[in-house]
Amino acid sequence: MPTNDKPVNGQENPSFFDRIDQTPPPPALESDGKHGTRRLARLRTAWKESWEEGGFLYQRWEEVFQARHASWHEVATWIKTAALCAGLSLIVMFADTAGGIASATLKGLSAVPATGASDGSGLWGTVDHPVRVFLADQAAHLSVAPAALYAFWQLTGLLGLIGGFFGSAGARLSWLLFGIGSLAMIWSAAPAGGRAAATGLAALMWALASIFALRGLTLRPIVHNHPPQYQFNPALHLHATIPSPTPAGDDLGPDNIHPLQR
Known part of the structure; x- marks a missing residue:
């Protein structure tokens, strides 16, 4: 018999569909020819038994309730x-949305003409116009539109x-x-008289x-002072062998001399 849960009190816990197969039809419906009504009664009975303590749906609900604190x-x-399936679905959805936004942004930027939009006047035009001119000159030798390069x-x-x-x-x-690349393009395409200023x-x-862009970047070396992971404690260990004490009668040899008696 297939089961979908761990044994409860030494007995196997059948799943919800097993409950439906094991539940006998009500006596009043055994002789009834309406199989749909009999199937609905068995389904209702299995649903109630699965929500009883130890049932399949009862165990699933307890696992969901305990997951908040586990x-x-x-x-x-x-x-x-x-x-995990929900997380992967969200990641795929976000990646697809981000790809669409990036594609739309790139197409919008590509629609901007590479030349003619700036006549080189103003502070930004002094910087932007040489870049446009340089990219337009280089695109003539490449298989790419100047607008795409710009x-x-x-x-x-950005x-x-x-x-x-x-x-x-x-x-x-x-x-x-x-x-660095922008400075090189501006130096190359700016007018000779104002190249240094541009x-x-x-x-x-x-x-x-x-x-x-470089917020928080520092050139100072970062020194981490961590205590050593090991400690060296020099110690001198002397092993001395102490002889066992000799019995009192063994100092003068065998006990064959008796004291003088009066």
Whole structure:
């Protein structure tokens, strides 16, 4: 007989479906030709017996009630399985949603024209226009649109700034590479007369943004003073062998000399 629970008081605890098969139909319905009514009566009887103390559904409810105060290792296996399946479903749903948001953001950034949107006027135009011009010139020799290169450049800087603010090492490394690459592009594409000023202005703006991207980063060495895990206690152990005491009669040899008697 298959069971789905541990034995209770030395007896096997049948499952809910086993209860249905084992429950005899009511006497009034044994001669009835309506099998649906007889099946419903057996189902009702098995439902009531399963909720009695020691029944299958009663045990499941007790496991759910005790899971609130028990550790992970003490929780029933079927509860762990249900929790893991629910967690994996949430992770898949969140990953799919995040992928859709990232794809929509990338398409929106790609729709921005790489050139013509900035004429190089203003502080931001002085920095942004040389980058657009440089990417447009390089895209002419590559099988990629200038708008895609510019969108990828923007997305890298945005992710590096946000991820670096939250302390991600990879995001901070991306932010450093983003800044160095931007300065190189501005130096290469800026007008010759104002190349140094444009690059210096970009370096200052990147340094100000690094206050947030590199928040909490320090170059001071971190010294951890931990007590030693072992202790050395020098000690000298001397092992001396002490002879056992000799009986009083053995000092002068065999006891064959008697004292002088008067």
